[in-house]
Amino acid sequence: MDYDYKRIERKWQAYWADHQTFKTKEDSSRPKYYVMDMFPYPSGAGLHVGHPLGYIASDIFARYKRLRGYNVLHPMGYDAFGLPAEQYAIQTGQHPEITTAKNIKRYREQLDRIGFSYDWSREVRTCDPKYYKWTQWAFLKMFGSWYDNSAEKARPIEELTASFEKGGSGSVNAACDSYEAFSAGEWNSFSEKEKDEILMHYRIAYQGETAVNWCPGLGTVLANDEVREGYSVRGGFPVEQKKMKQWFLRVSAYAGRLLDGLDDLDWTDSLKEMQRNWIGRSYGAEMVFKAHNGGKEYDMHIFTTRADTVFGVTFMVLAPESDLVESLTTPGQKSAVEDYLRLVAKKTERERISETKTVTGVFTGSYAVNPLTGKDVPIWISEYVLAGYGTGAIMAVPAHDSRDYAFAKKFDLPIIPLIAGCDVSEASFDAKDGIMCNSGFLNGMNVKEAIPAAIDYVEKTGIGRRKVNYRIRDAIFSRQRYWGEPFPIYYKDGIPTAIPFDKLPLELPEVDQFKPTETGEPPLARAKNWTYDGYPLETSTMPGFAGSSAYYLRYMDPHNDNALVSREADSYWKDVDLYIGGTEHATGHLIYSRFWNKFLYDLGYVCRDEPFCKLINQGMIQGRSNFVYRVVNTNTFVSCGLKDGYETTEIHVDINLVHNDKLDMEAFKAWRPEFSKAGFILEGGEYICGYAIEKMSKSMYNVVNPDEICDTYGADTLRLYEMFLGPIDQSKPWDTNGIDGVNRFLKKFWRLFWNGDEFLVRDDKAGAEELKVLHKLISKEQYDIEHFSYNTAVSSFMIAVNELSDYRCSKKEILEPLVIMLSPFAPHICEELWEALGHDESVTYASFPEYIEKYTIENECTYAVSFNGKTRFTVSLPKSLSSGDVESRIMSMDQTARYTEGKTVVRVIVVQGKIVNVVIK
């Protein structure tokens, strides 16, 4: 029998499906292991070879863990709500549900061909009402909760109102977006509507009005991570700022916990760093400067990380959007300020970014008192101060902050240096280092001492207090789209009200068209009877990240109608042990998911504070495009190596017409009518194409479909090859040039078992050499798989198989463990060989061979060599040597002496008469 991969792969894929080989149940007798992929958005283009990279890596690990005796949960599903299906629906009128179902079917077919060990009985789809019932449920829980800063956790809103009734707003330390104090008496006298408006500032899912990223091209608002450089990530449409009423999630309340929680996670440093930057914690102080305009006095709150520099404050700056702008503008400056505000408002986000170098601003006409010097400083307005961060106002210290410096230079404001010997004639001195001067009681201190000393003083005198600030903003949670989860909210006399839990899910209604209404309302406004209990329902839908924020919990218990996840399932599976996916979700999904999980943890629905223990980011697979070179004004194509002799145009050529950069000229002529009469200038009888590394895309004809690889080489070759390509976390171009090598390895492996129809495997006892090959491989595979060095793991198989071929080793004792070890990588061929070896159960139920004495080499003995009282190394030497011989062998070895015994090479390094180390290969 030859290695007939087509027959084998069909056979075993059917076998796994029929026998439900990978169906997983809770089993308290075995340790659990949860391996998860970031589920895909099923796009119309289907899978390309880049997608399975991470899936293969996780599948190998899942299969490996099964062989190690773990009860493995390895599910898959679809992130099925999203813009492309909706855009397609707007253009064609086809319901997104139909498109999505079609795409999912295609994805499933493609995934099945690669031989993944998913438990498909646990599949989830975010667009399935049975699934999004729990997305809506979580939203309602957030709507019905507030964040207690003192307890550092979310609590039910009823506990908040109870506190208000007894002690007013002062009785709680809550996360809140606008603070207006009220007493218990005042609270109790408020109307329902007033109470509700106040509670809205405390809810974890709340409605608020802010400037949002409005994308007219898509007709919806976007989250910050969906916007890049003023354009939408999806579609590339311009994005502008617009004030709108929106739903928010109070992610900012969790900023501290999201940041601290990172420390214990087994994620890459770069990814943790990205999240740290995104959350952006800074320690400092909030201070009050007394500002005055005419006879009136106002409190100007500012945040600073450099409380030590208050003596150098020479002016104050407000953000243009600040509430204080109006009160602090003097009649004389009124028109200048209004002109400036109009100028700023006209600018789009895009323009603001591109003009960061130009300094703009206007004087309000009023002054504030520097609380430490008692002197008046002018208050300015400038767009370089952001309304959304801190308090929307700053104290400016031009000597020690480059932005303040640029502003002071432009508007000719004084600059007072505060650090002895620093030069501020050309630029500000931003470094936190040096001895303070011109700073009253801080004089003589180092900056690092002066910062806490200044804050202590500020707190003591009541000017301000310690404060931690975060950069992260609350997540905007509504989209003016059709294809998303409807909000389980209706408006009872204008008050947003929750639909009762037992009425969930609130299903998406039918609409006649999927675009916004003529009046600019979201598509759901087109639905007939979009009401609840006679009141209008919310017409926006939830964003993409809603459905993906807790799907890992749903996999644990996917068919439960009474809970997102049952207590039993949650306490067994706990959290995801290994999560594999791309870096592009670093500041989106991976933050929202952690937030969502922490919230559910606070309310006691899940047992773990963090959802993903270990996270691996697989690299992107780029396309490798091929080019042909047409000689200008001819229909003649010149081979790449000779193209410098001609004037040519570079043309993308379909990579399916090219093998190892050699063009199939007949296929090229047949590709397109205009090339049917093409002529070629060849080198060495071949047409060699040029190549470039680019993104995989249809327009560059460089998309490689995994189906094609499965057709020509088989799924096992595809799996091995994707792993062999390089470390999984690295981005690399797809390059089929090496795929023959991997395919050759599988054929060679097969030939250890079969010579034509003759089955070669015998029960003979294995020799020392063969056992050594196996012994080495077991330890290597174990190490490599657990360190995700799959590329070297594959190499090690190749070496072992080459060596065994040299010995013509077809012994069961050696090959059986080999099949088990290779089965996570190439499951189909291994199942087939496992069956040929006489097993009637899937290799899935075998156990990974252990590295034990059984495989040690009988003729050798391992010696431990000590030096300075410590065991420094071990040496394998023949058993036949006497102990004196062993000692003299080792001691007589000179520096870098080489010593060979059988196939063992011993290298001993002796320095100044002492052995330093020995290397054995």
Added chain:
RNA sequence: GCUUUGGUGGUGGAAUUGGUAGACACGAGGGACUUAAAAUCCCUUGGGCAGCAAUGCCUGUACGGGUUCAAGUCCCGUCCGAAGCACCA
């Protein structure tokens, strides 16, 4: 600008974390088998020098220094690439 991460043959990449640099694979060249091709197998392959030869010597991990018996790996400086953040006070 800040943060993170890299720089090793013609190519993708190894190197047990400080211990024979270039594993394994591709490509290339040579050979065997074959009427021929495919398939398969064997040899050579960082650069340089010496030798009929087995082999030996020198050099070599972006560049310049340093620590060490020993550096691709650690430290300092320089150059280049990739990714993320970017008026965050």
